[in-house]
Amino acid sequence: GNSVTQMEGPVTLSEEAFLTINCTYTATGYPSLFWYVQYPGEGLQLLLKATKADDKGSNKGFEATYRKETTSFHLEKGSVQVSDSAVYFCAGGSGGSYIPTFGRGTSLIVHP
Amino acid sequence: DTAVSQTPKYLVTQMGNDKSIKCEQNLGHDTMYWYKQDSKKFLKIMFSYNNKELIINETVPNRFSPKSPDKAHLNLHINSLELGDSAVYFCASSQATSSYNEQFFGPGTRLTVL
Numbered sequence: 001g002n003s004v005t006q007m008e009g010p011v012t013l014s015e016e017a018f019l020t021i022n023c024t025y026t027a028t029g030y031p032s033l034f035w036y037v038q039y040p041g042e043g044l045q046l047l048l049k050a051t052k053a054d055d056k057g058s059n060k061g062f063e064a065t066y067r068k069e070t071t072s073f074h075l076e077k078g079s080v081q082v083s084d085s086a087v088y089f090c091a092g093g094s095g096g097s098y099i100p101t102f103g104r105g106t107s108l109i110v111h112p
Numbered sequence: 113d114t115a116v117s118q119t120p121k122y123l124v125t126q127m128g129n130d131k132s133i134k135c136e137q138n139l140g141h142d143t144m145y146w147y148k149q150d151s152k153k154f155l156k157i158m159f160s161y162n163n164k165e166l167i168i169n170e171t172v173p174n175r176f177s178p179k180s181p182d183k184a185h186l187n188l189h190i191n192s193l194e195l196g197d198s199a200v201y202f203c204a205s206s207q208a209t210s211s212y213n214e215q216f217f218g219p220g221t222r223l224t225v226l
Contacts, residue, residue, distance in 0.1 A: 032212045038153070043116070043202055043217030051212070087153050093211030098168055099145065099160060100211045105153040 002027045006090045006103035013080055013110050021075040021106045023064075023090035031094040033057075033066050033073040038087040038105070047075075047088070085110045115139050116218040118203050124224045125193055132189045133221045135203030143167075144186040145204040145215065146178060155202075161186055162209045190223075198225045 006023040013019060025031060032051045036044040048057030053068035064075045075088060087107050093100035116137045125131055137144060145168075146158040160168035164180045175191045186203060203218040 034214070041219075043204075043219050044155075044215075045217065046214045049214065089155065093213070095211075097211040098209050099157055100215065102155045105155070107153070 002101040004103040009107035016079045019077040019080045023073045025092040027094040031092040034091040036089040080110045118218040130191045135186045137205040141205040143209045147202040149200045193225045
């Protein structure tokens with residue numbers, strides 16, 4: 001079946017530090033890959049996505065590249081802000097499933 | 113203006129009670145979902161409806177009963193509440209029943225069972 005594995009948190013950084021949150025997936029066929037963000041007290045919202053190999057999704061300074069050879073979709077940001085403090089979920093969707101498979105979430109805490 | 117809305121936002125109740133959570137989406141989507149998020153933020157799918165028909169029913173106790181009066185609404189009724197039901201419940205919708213589609217989430221309902 002499909003699975004998504006992302007690094008455990010919390011990830012604690014100082015403002016303006018570089019962020020990487022690792023995500024790897026196993027899936028049937030060629031999945032679409034997503035990063036969702038959940039700010040405190042809110043629901044999840046789509047941050048970025050990629051639908052085929054070598055696609056790069058980007059939004060709000062975050063980027064992730066769909067690497068088929070390593071089955072990875074790592075989330076990166078060059079300079080984090082306090083307002084980026086949230087829980088980040090990697091997810092993958094493929095033809096063998098009605099719903100995307102979510103990772104367990106990674107909490108990011110950014111200190112001033 | 114809100115795309116997916118849920119009521120109530122907070123629900124505090126005693127064990128053994130029956131409660132309902134309502135969800136509405138104004139995006140014109142065909143598919144709606146209920147998720148349960150535990151205290152460690154783990155997200156678990158509970159149910160999915162497509163055009164008012166149940167298509168996914170994960171291993172959820174039958175005390176939980178979803179109802180979809182129309183494709184814009186998906187309500188969740190919970191009978192005989194237990195301590196372990198305490199969690200945040202999210203409603204979501206997507207354009208079609210496909211894992212390739214983006215899901216739009218509501219703000220969540222925090223249920224506390226005392």
